Amino acid sequence: MKRMMYVLLFSLIALTGCAQNQKQKQDSPNYRPLTAKEEMVIIHKGTERPFTGKYDKFYEEGTYVCKRCGAELYHSSDKFDSGCGWPSFDDEIEGAVKRTPDPDGMRTEITCNNCGAHLGHVFLNEGFTNKNTRHCVNSISLEFIPAGTSNKATSDTAYFAGGCFWGVEYYLEQEPGVSSVESGYMGGNKNNPSYEDVSYRHTGHAEVVRVIFDPSETNYENLAKLFFEIHDPTQVNRQGPDVGSQYRSEVFFRTVQQKQIAEKLIGMLELKGYDVATRVTPAAAFWQAEAYHQDYYEKKGGTPYCHKRVNRFSR
Template identity: 40%
Template sequence: MGEEINEESAMKPLTKLLILLISILISWGGWKALNALFFQETVSFFNPKSEVNWRRVNRTREEWKKLLTPEQFRVMFEKGTEPAYSGRYNDFWEKGYYTCAACRSVLFTSEDKYDHGTGWPSFKAPFSEANLEYARDYSLGLSRLEVRCSSCGAHLGHLFFDGPAPTGRHYCINSVALNFIPQAEAEGLIPERATFAGGCFWGLEHKFSQVEGVIGTAVGFSGGWVRQPSYEQVCSGKTGHAESIEIVYDPRKITYEELIRKFFAFHDPTQLNRQGPDIGTQYRSVIFYRNEEQRQIAQRIKEEVESSGAFGQRKIFTEIVPFDEFFRAEEYHQKYYLKNKK
């Protein structure tokens, strides 16, 4: 009788441990399901990286280990995190540009930096969506959006949605993953940006990505009134957005004027609210200018093209409007032709 009681007592801790493990697994699975339910817009917006490699800078881990400091390598290529309030750029407010510490791609500007109070450099927007990529991160028992440099793949930090208006975004970035170029020293070193719309963004992005001097591209939506719209919403024609591409280019290799001329060559600007079989206002032809110089260049070249007879007597319907905001499209649209080998 006593032996039976002892054996039963010995089984109780094992049973409790088994029940505890099962409970943890169920809780973990349920927690991830709740995250997917309540954050569907970000799950669909940022998908895991594609197997297709389109990086501008490709090096092995061993090569990066030789080029970077031990702390930089730990954070950028082992997905580490520097201690809060320890980084050089946390309480740093000089005007200029923040670049990737590994490949020098321009990532953020001082204009978009703010104090979030978390102990890491915080930004409300990137220099360009073309220079970043995103992936889901479930480490530490949390569902977070990892931010990477799209040029070299280095881990930079995470994106949260508790930031200031108008974007609502909070890019929480490790100082050690950044370098800084003061505004006074930036002339000739910082790439420029251009935003166009001209039919399906898959084809337009692919054509511009092949142009020498173009550093990076991203597809998305501009010109509407709905924030962070989905592709399906834009296709409904009820958001006001046009399928657009954001281009980062080196002005030492190609000028804005040359990009505008290629823009008119890459699509038919005489088609109103369509390109070929694609019909709708989301396929309209638009140049989104970022400053007065870009506006003047775009207007002059539009008039030149129209009067040249390149499109016969047909009217050019390309709109020239001020740039407001660019919303990155879902990840499966990015580099679509490259991913699908078209």
């Protein structure tokens, strides 16, 4: 069914969809406004001059967050002085940073896994620390939150896989406090996969949605509960008529707190007699799906054919 829709829709929207999606990302009301210098680095992947950034020789205790979206990226305990002229970290907060090989194959870019903001590059096996990893980050891409201070981020991110991403997206984007839902791929072994790759070439990726939400209006537990109620978490490698490992049920957590919430909800369902098959794994690189997959039911009309909401927690 989805293959037929691909043929019909691709010619109509593929040419404009990518540009529209990129504009929506840059203009999101939940992103902080950027100066021209910040845009040069964060959006256009520039590099600030070495030894000029405010966090190069800076070692206060706290957390470094993305300048663009406020997502937490690095703990101060993982920062070290490499002498390179840019802030250096030998570890990131789990699931916070995405790695992508540069087109020339020489270096590996690091970006915020929440909003795609350019951070810098990562280098391995240099011997600076026992972890043998150096995240070389532009100061201008970061904002520092001192220990004991609340990071009043305007957005947070969740990743869910529960069958065809069209249906999961449909329900989650209607939830109050959710600003955007994007369909994509995660959890496999191929960079920048296509729908054809995920469907037919055993990449290991699942069909995933990335949910951007306002923590002041909703929270991760509300979204996770909704996720468990809009698909059948007892099915293995399928959802309704869609069969295959790409349709598996999986929660990709960004933080330890998200992991604990997902496991708590699974425990609640198991106490109610559900044989839950949902995996709980760390978030990895998120690869946005093709434009014709985004907001599928909004464009097509109708409602999901293999998802419906079932009250599983209050009964």
